[in-house]
Amino acid sequence: MNSNSEASKSNAERLIDELDKGVGYGSVPAAIFGNDDLYKEELNKVFGRCWVFLAHDSEIPAPGDYVVRKIGEDDFIVVRDEDGKINVMLDACRHRGVQVCRSTSGNTSHFRCPYHGWTYNTKGALVGAPLWKNALEGTAKEDNGLAHAPRVELLHGLIYASLDASAPPLREYLGGMAWYLDLLFGLNEHGVEVLGPPQRFVFDADWKSGSENFAGDDYHLGTLHRSVFEIGSFPVSFAENMKGYHIQASPGHSLSFSMANSVDEPGPKFLGFPEALAASFNTARISAEQLEVARRARVFVGNVFPNCAILALPVTEDGSKHAPTAALTVRLFQPKGPGKVEFWNWFFGYKNMTPEQKERAYTAGLGTFSLSGVFEMDDTEPWTTISRSGNSVAIDKLGFKLNYKMGTPGIGIAEPVRENWPGPGEVYRTRYEEGVQRNMYRFYADMMKAAPGEWPSFEMDAGRSTALRKDADAKAPSAAEALEK
Numbered sequence: 480m481n482s483n484s485e486a487s488k489s490n491a492e493r494l495i496d497e498l499d500k501g502v503g504y505g506s507v508p509a510a511i512f513g514n515d516d517l518y519k520e521e522l523n524k525v526f527g528r529c530w531v532f533l534a535h536d537s538e539i540p541a542p543g544d545y546v547v548r549k550i551g552e553d554d555f556i557v558v559r560d561e562d563g564k565i566n567v568m569l570d571a572c573r574h575r576g577v578q579v580c581r582s583t584s585g586n587t588s589h590f591r592c593p594y595h596g597w598t599y600n601t602k603g604a605l606v607g608a609p610l611w612k613n614a615l616e617g618t619a620k621e622d623n624g625l626a627h628a629p630r631v632e633l634l635h636g637l638i639y640a641s642l643d644a645s646a647p648p649l650r651e652y653l654g655g656m657a658w659y660l661d662l663l664f665g666l667n668e669h670g671v672e673v674l675g676p677p678q679r680f681v682f683d684a685d686w687k688s689g690s691e692n693f694a695g696d697d698y699h700l701g702t703l704h705r706s707v708f709e710i711g712s713f714p715v716s717f718a719e720n721m722k723g724y725h726i727q728a729s730p731g732h733s734l735s736f737s738m739a740n741s742v743d744e745p746g747p748k749f750l751g752f753p754e755a756l757a758a759s760f761n762t763a764r765i766s767a768e769q770l771e772v773a774r775r776a777r778v779f780v781g782n783v784f785p786n787c788a789i790l791a792l793p794v795t796e797d798g799s800k801h802a803p804t805a806a807l808t809v810r811l812f813q814p815k816g817p818g819k820v821e822f823w824n825w826f827f828g829y830k831n832m833t834p835e836q837k838e839r840a841y842t843a844g845l846g847t848f849s850l851s852g853v854f855e856m857d858d859t860e861p862w863t864t865i866s867r868s869g870n871s872v873a874i875d876k877l878g879f880k881l882n883y884k885m886g887t888p889g890i891g892i893a894e895p896v897r898e899n900w901p902g903p904g905e906v907y908r909t910r911y912e913e914g915v916q917r918n919m920y921r922f923y924a925d926m927m928k929a930a931p932g933e934w935p936s937f938e939m940d941a942g943r944s945t946a947l948r949k950d951a952d953a954k955a956p957s958a959a960e961a962l963e964k
């Protein structure tokens with residue numbers, strides 16, 4: 480690329496180039512957080528194309544049930560129509576673009592625009608309007624319905640949509656991550672359901688900070704969450720909890736397990752789900768290998784790119800009153816402007832849990848991972864400072880780079896292990912490792928550079944984000960040089 484074309488690049492393009500070149504070596508420009516220019520590109524190239532989580536089908540069990548959710552910053556009505564099909568439709572009237580649905584959830588047979596009264600059914604079809612004969616006779620109703628998201632798919636009832644008709648099927652997009660989601664949501668044939676409506680709150684942070692944390696930032700546990708270990712909200716010691724795996728399940732999607740070395744070790748099994756419930760876990764939906772991984776697992780924490788975090792772990796809101804039980808949450812870091820995010824948090828339970836088990840799971844979850852929970856308030860404060868400094872003049876002037884090198888060659892103890900691990904992905908037998916974050920930012924950079932309709936490879940290239948990339952060897956800086964840059 481000549482210097483002229485370099486000079487003509489926007490600030491956002493230059494930052495993504497820097498990220499693209501540096502992320503394999505663990506060098507990430509601090510200015511990608513809270514950045515105004517990048518934010519608009521992210522809405523278009525990431526949220527406007529990737530599969531994003533909207534809702535669970537248990538939130539809208541009956542015909543006419545709906546919720547309003549976001550793709551990027553845009554509202555979409557997620558509604559079950561009279562045939563039981565789930566439709567995802569832009570909440571904008573075909574007449575003047577007015578917001579049609581004024582409630583965030585409910586049940587209805589029709590959506591009626593408040594401006595002039597155009598009326599749509601639960602399939603999004605225009606079915607009528609006031610004074611039709613005088614005003615609209617001759618208008619083709621079939622051409623004037625609500626706009627549908629072109630791609631909608633469900634996985635264990637989790638409703639995902641993409642605005643890009645060229646998106647690969649959801650399971651292809653998830654790649655190896657689907658194996659781990661099956662393991663978590665398919666432990667028995669009954670499946671999962673939401674426990675109450677989602678909790679929401681807004682705070683000043685970049686959506687990426689939440690996503691990369693849940694991709695497997697276990698390094699912060701002993702510092703930021705030290706008090707949680709001390710007050711007994713979590714039944715595993717810090718040292719024990721750090722036993723486990725980091726997994727780059729597929730491009731963009733990463734997760735981390737805290738896991739016993741064997742099922743014979745003391746401590747929680749099956750992520751802390753009650754023993755009586757665990758008796759119902761079986762291989763109806765998953766393999767024997769997945770069931771055994773789940774049996775040893777103490778914590779499952781992961782992120783489906785871009786912003787859908789998934790967490791399951793044994794916790795209690797008050798160790799003096801209640802034993803820990805599994806809290807299973809799906810959480811969204813919903814972009815709401817540069818350096819601003821709306822946090823959405825759903826708690827889940829297995830459908831065959833008793834009412835008491837569901838109540839315990841919900842209350843324990845609320846007391847730990849929620850607006851009033853000890854973990855959540857620990858986490859959100861540092862994230863606000865990441866976007867604040869990322870958007871600063873000093874970071875820009877200094878070309879300040881962040882260190883994401885844990886687990887690159889020569890840094891730390893991480894070595895990839897495949898032996899005896901039955902699942903897909905690049906697997907590390909340690910939780911002191913940042914390849915899980917590099918995997919997320921590698922894919923983020925790929926999406927930000929991709930032309931419309933073009934998709935990055937969904938094949939895992941061993942070492943793609945954890946070692947010097949083979950195809951870049953000739954021009955690769957040393958690890959030390961990359962850190963300097």
Ligand code: FES
Nearest residue numbers: 572574575592595
């Ligand atoms: Fe909706 Fe006119 S804008 S009916």
Ligand code: FE
Nearest residue numbers: 699704854858
């Ligand atoms: Fe945390």
